[in-house]
Amino acid sequence: MNILNDQELAERLRKTKTDxxxxxxxxxxxxxxxxxxxxSVHCSTLRKEIAEMKGIQFARxxxxxx
Numbered sequence: 832m833n834i835l836n837d838q839e840l841a842e843r844l845r846k847t848k849t850d851x852x853x854x855x856x857x858x859x860x861x862x863x864x865x866x867x868x869x870x871s872v873h874c875s876t877l878r879k880e881i882a883e884m885k886g887i888q889f890a891r892x893x894x895x896x897x
Contacts, residue, residue: 837888837891844888847877847881848881851877854870854873854877855874858870858871
């Protein structure tokens with residue numbers, strides 16, 4: 832992900848947040864244990880991706896300040 836420019840990273844972050852909201856909505860409506868498991872894995876993966884992208888943005892921000 833480091834090869835993305837700032838705009839591309841921001842756009843991917845926005846899309847990932849939208850995807851996470853969609854999966855969390857589906858997870859909240861889930862009744863079957865199998866669906867709950869699959870959807871919770873999707874949510875946790877997306878949360879990790881969001882944290883990674885925010886970390887990259889923060890690192891770039893700090894690098895600009897120096």
